[in-house]
Amino acid sequence: MILHSTGSTFPSMSFHGSGVGVWSDAAEFEVTREHLAAYAAATNDPIPAHRAGDVAPPMFAAVPGFELMKTATINVTPPHALAGMVQGAQDFRFHRPIRPGEVLRTRGMLAGHTGFGTGTRALARVECRDAAGELVNEQYATFVFPGFDAGDLVGERAPLHRFDPVLRRRPPDDAVRARIDSDQPARYAPVSGDPLRIHLDDEVAKAVGLPGIIGHGMCTLAFTSWAVLTQLAEPDVHRLRRFAGRFWKPVFPGDDLETRIWSKDAPPADGIARYAFETARGDDFVITDGLAEITA
Numbered sequence: 001m002i003l004h005s006t007g008s009t010f011p012s013m014s015f016h017g018s019g020v021g022v023w024s025d026a027a028e029f030e031v032t033r034e035h036l037a038a039y040a041a042a043t044n045d046p047i048p049a050h051r052a053g054d055v056a057p058p059m060f061a062a063v064p065g066f067e068l069m070k071t072a073t074i075n076v077t078p079p080h081a082l083a084g085m086v087q088g089a090q091d092f093r094f095h096r097p098i099r100p101g102e103v104l105r106t107r108g109m110l111a112g113h114t115g116f117g118t119g120t121r122a123l124a125r126v127e128c129r130d131a132a133g134e135l136v137n138e139q140y141a142t143f144v145f146p147g148f149d150a151g152d153l154v155g156e157r158a159p160l161h162r163f164d165p166v167l168r169r170r171p172p173d174d175a176v177r178a179r180i181d182s183d184q185p186a187r188y189a190p191v192s193g194d195p196l197r198i199h200l201d202d203e204v205a206k207a208v209g210l211p212g213i214i215g216h217g218m219c220t221l222a223f224t225s226w227a228v229l230t231q232l233a234e235p236d237v238h239r240l241r242r243f244a245g246r247f248w249k250p251v252f253p254g255d256d257l258e259t260r261i262w263s264k265d266a267p268p269a270d271g272i273a274r275y276a277f278e279t280a281r282g283d284d285f286v287i288t289d290g291l292a293e294i295t296a
Contacts, residue, residue, distance in 0.1 A: 026106060026129075027064075029104045033054075036053040037050075037051060040057050041187075042188045044223065044226075046230065054100070055099060055237055056237070057222060060098060061094070062092075062139065065126040066193045088121065088143060088247060090139065091244035098136060102130055105129050106127070106128045107127060108125065108127075112154060112158075113154055114150065114151075115150040115151045119144055120148050120150040123156055123158050125140055126139040159244075161244040167276055173261055176227035178227065179255070183253070184215055184219060185215050185219070188215075192218060199216055212252065214250040214251060217247040217251075224259045224277060224279050227261075228275065232275060232294055241294065242292065242293035243293075244289070245277075245289060245290040248285045249286050251286050260278050260280065261276070262276045272295055273295075276290060278290055
């Protein structure tokens with residue numbers, strides 16, 4: 001993701017149209033069985049093939065591209081702007097799962113940005129290929145910069161995956177409960193490559209206005225992904241084609257979560273079943289606008 005600097009609330013920050021649509025150089029990432037197994041353990045994933053490192057849990061797809069996006073952002077964005085940045089949503093398109101022993105090549109770009117009065121949304125696009133050049137997955141990540149309006153849309157908008165509130169008129173078809181362990185952020189940080197201090201240091205979290213350490217949004221999304229797979233895919237990650245969600249409220253160590261799942265369609269003509277999901281802490285939503293597409 002390429003973010004440039006100058007602006008209003010963040011006076012040295014702006015987005016330049018010339019940076020939109022420009023791919024970064026590809027970065028190589030070696031996948032090990034140990035890393036896959038550690039990621040599954042750090043996200044309390046119960047699926048045996050994931051725990052053994054035989055195949056990657058679906059949200060592991062964020063790991064090879066995370067360092068690339070982080071480095072590109074840090075290199076061109078002043079620290080005070082980064083302090084306000086939050087991730088708003090993540091949308092994965094899976095062509096096949098990641099496997100141990102392969103070397104992946106990942107590249108990213110700033111696909112678009114738009115202001116909305118009180119902030120700016122920036123859309124990063126990432127693609128991951130194997131050594132033969134075949135596409136493994138594609139990702140769209142939305143980042144929000146509060147207090148800085150970059151103006152009209154430049155480039156792409158984020159793909160839609162909105163939850164239809166009509167679904168709440170009936171009970172969910174499935175529901176899975178899980179707890180965020182007290183040490184979950186500390187376990188997730190090293191396997192994800194995301195050492196942001198608000199996930200690890202109580203004082204740092206409080207200094208930016210949080211009640212204390214918060215969980216990683218991608219860790220919460222990983223919880224929802226294994227919840228969906230165990231209920232709907234038997235649980236076979238090879239059947240997952242798309243998985244998207246919006247980060248709505250922070251999750252804290254010790255939280256009890258429930259992922260609620262609704263079927264969106266009649267039996268699919270295209271062989272892909274679509275499901276809507278939300279994850280809540282009591283009456284508070286933490287993941288919204290969830291969409292899973294699974295081959296029937």
